[in-house]
């Protein structure tokens with residue numbers, strides 16, 4: 018090791034270079050120790066890892082004795098300097114090294130001329146550099162040991178348990194780092210006087226992608242909470258059969274790697290016996306025999322109806338079991354109460370009170386991909402396709418697929434029509450589309466589609482009409498079980514995981530008086546709903562349909578379902594029908610994309626424009642962002658035919674760039690706004706779009722043209738726009754990254770002891786890494802909000818090593834480490850992989866992997882497409898609703914007061930917060946809720962998700 022330490026009293030800088038250090042951790046620790054300023058030391062950006070075993074570290078002090086700002090920022094990256102959680106404080110904090118500190122350094126240096134903690138003296142030659150006030154080196158004095166500029170290799174090890182380290186060095190490393198040797202897995206339940214809870218999970222009904230994530234989360238969370246975890250194999254069939262073959266205890270390792278697997282690994286069935294009391298009686302007996310006192314059922318409406326019935330019957334079932342001596346008095350006493358909880362798993366999305374069921378978005382993904390494929394062949398032949406999708410009693414899949422693929426017509430059970438009505442309607446819209454130049458026709462038919470007289474409508478009925486009445490060359494495609502196949506999309510993995518955790522909490526918290534809960538999701542929030550009422554509501558929909566009370570059926574569906582249906586009808590009719598609004602209410606609305614491309618941007622433009630047309634507004638696109646407008650007057654009114662296919666296309670059809678209005682030319686932009694007489698503006702994009710809205714809002718005082726309602730639809734894979742928990746594109750990116758990780762993980766699994774460090778995009782936001790790590794079950798994720806603390810890194814390496822050790826004999830499992838690019842500028846994924854490999858010391862190795870711009874995704878995910886439609890229509894609604902507020906102010910030229918809250922509220926961000934869609938004024942967001950220099954919201958909504966991701970893989974946090 019070579020250490021050079023230039024400094025003079027009270028002046029410029031102090032450099033430490035440590036070469037050929039036997040271990041990275043040793044180098045850092047040595048460095049910290051020798052400065053005697055553990056809390057203030059850090060390498061700077063020039064830190065280089067020379068090889069697996071060498072590192073160069075440097076710290077700079079400014080002439081005024083303060084640490085250079087870069088270094089300050091860097092402090093959080095390589096050593097959590099102030100041990101504070103608030104990483105942002107580093108950016109503004111000045112850490113002052115005063116003269117006495119520097120003298121202390123000098124003394125320490127001198128003291129270190131003696132062998133330090135096992136390092137031979139010759140490894141620590143030093144120099145004092147004398148600097149002029151500008152920081153130039155004007156003199157060099159060598160200390161006792163002459164400096165060696167060449168890296169000196171460490172001495173050969175004498176004896177060591179770990180190759181490459183001398184025994185002394187080894188002990189130094191261990192001592193200095195207090196290497197964690199504790200088991201990082203949550204401990205299994207310890208014997209306790211209190212009876213341990215035993216929680217069982219089953220999957221039931223049709224399998225759904227994401228069920229495995231649900232089971233994994235329930236098993237691990239139950240164990241983590243000191244309970245025993247059981248699985249019931251084959252759904253209710255397993256309960257009825259009973260015994261250890263069907264009701265099995267599961268351990269932590271039993272669910273390893275399950276997130277990336279489709280279907281359900283614990284089996285499912287449709288069990289007729291459970292529908293009879295005798296079957297349920299057997300089920301109760303078997304549960305009691307296994308000692309299970311809480312049951313979590315992951316299934317659809319049928320399964321949860323069964324669960325609800327089971328719980329309500331429980332007292333009478335156990336009474337009977339006791340009376341007939343099938344259980345003991347003691348078992349009876351212990352099991353007087355059965356806790357039941359539902360996590361809704363079904364591709365149909367047919368359960369009331371939840372926005373989504375586990376598996377529904379995966380099935381939608383399969384459907385949209387299939388329709389996207391069909392679209393190409395349909396276009397080539399100018400054909401019509403009738404696509405049948407699943408959904409026995411629920412049209413959600415057909416409806417959302419209709420929106421996401423801009424299908425021409427859909428059939429859903431909730432909105433039946435008489436035979437002549439649907440035939441006329443379908444033919445009318447299809448022929449209008451055809452006459453305007455559309456070469457393809459896509460009609461989506463839900464499996465449960467019915468006419469007003471309740472007779473089923475089959476794909477061949479539809480086919481016949483398209484052929485007979487319109488003469489279209491028509492084909493039928495029945496997607497069938499392909500829709501349930503494959504691995505879960507990120508949303509389902511995450512939803513299933515979060516619901517699993519909440520289900521365990523719910524059964525542990527519930528008492529005999531609490532109604533059984535169902536774990537639901539409303540917008541972005543996991544919530545508990547009463548199971549019985551949800552089941553009742555769901556049944557009521559089917560009953561209303563049977564009673565031909567379709568209005569009621571629709572009113573019983575979630576408001577989001579109704580919103581989607583109205584949206585579909587509006588964008589589908591575009592300018593083909595008489596506009597809804599009277600002439601005096603019709604507006605000129607502009608849309609512009611700002612920032613990097615993100616999945617769903619085109620869908621937003623398409624939906625905004627078609628919805629505007631249906632309302633009677635005139636939609637305009639500003640091409641190529643603000644610079645396009647300022648330089649080339651790139652404004653065009655959007656017409657329907659030009660946008661064909663945009664709903665499902667990736668990238669940005671109207672072009673985008675990062676230039677803000679002030680950078681482009683605010684004056685010119687205002688001039689064009691005035692020229693085109695825009696009544697409203699929709700900006701779609703990420704942080705630059707956010708900045709743009711802020712600039713335009715602030716410029717209202719000087720430019721009357723901006724005194725119009727303006728709204729931002731957040732769209733960026735970084736998901737860092739203040740005012741929303743969700744930005745368009747973040748789901749597409751998450752899926753792209755997740756699929757990449759699945760592939761890389763598979764490769765890692767094929768090589769013994771292999772981990773991959775995956776470099777993730779997202780700017781200063783760790784959202785993508787965090788959610789991807791939850792979706793793929795990554796062992797570790799590093800994000801900019803936390804940086805990479807050396808202690809944590811050290812802990813993680815040991816934990817990974819243990820984790821590899823534990824996986825031995827249980828099959829091969831590759832491990833993933835997800836690192837946001839900005840989590841550390843010094844440690845790229847490559848360097849991090851090298852450091853980890855060196856520190857793992859032969860126990861495993863790490864390789865870097867760079868998905869890069871693949872993360873922007875190809876085609877937008879169905880979630881991004883359908884949310885884009887929803888947000889675009891909400892954005893147009895915002896512009897309509899705010900006309901009056903701003904029009905008045907506009908008229909009062911003289912006294913225009915941009916600070917008036919009514920006025921400033923007319924420039925807002927539309928976003929999702931918790932369980933609501935909200936509009937937040939840009940002023941409020943920019944002034945109070947944004948860390949502008951970091952391009953981040955002040956409050957990160959997903960902090961808890963990081964802990965959950967860690968918790969589910971058993972990663973231990975150092976602080």
Ligand SMILES: Nc1ncnc2c1ncn2[C@@H]1O[C@H](COP(=O)(O)OP(=O)(O)OP(=O)(O)O)[C@@H](O)[C@H]1O
Nearest residue numbers: 222223253287288291292316317318319320323363
């Ligand atoms: N009314 C009921 N009483 C008792 N058990 C029931 C009842 N309804 C359904 N079950 C049980 O739940 C199982 C699954 O129900 P079903 O086939 O309706 O699927 P599901 O849970 O609705 O899921 P999906 O619709 O996604 O396939 C049934 O096979 C049966 O064992």
Ligand SMILES: O=P(O)(O)OC[C@H]1O[C@](O)(CO)[C@@H](O)[C@@H]1O
Nearest residue numbers: 223317363364365407408409464
């Ligand atoms: O796989 P099975 O038992 O044929 O059931 C098919 C049914 O299951 C579901 O996929 C889920 O309920 C329905 O959409 C479909 O009607």
Ligand SMILES: [Mg+2]
Nearest residue numbers: 317318319363
């Ligand atoms: Mg069902």
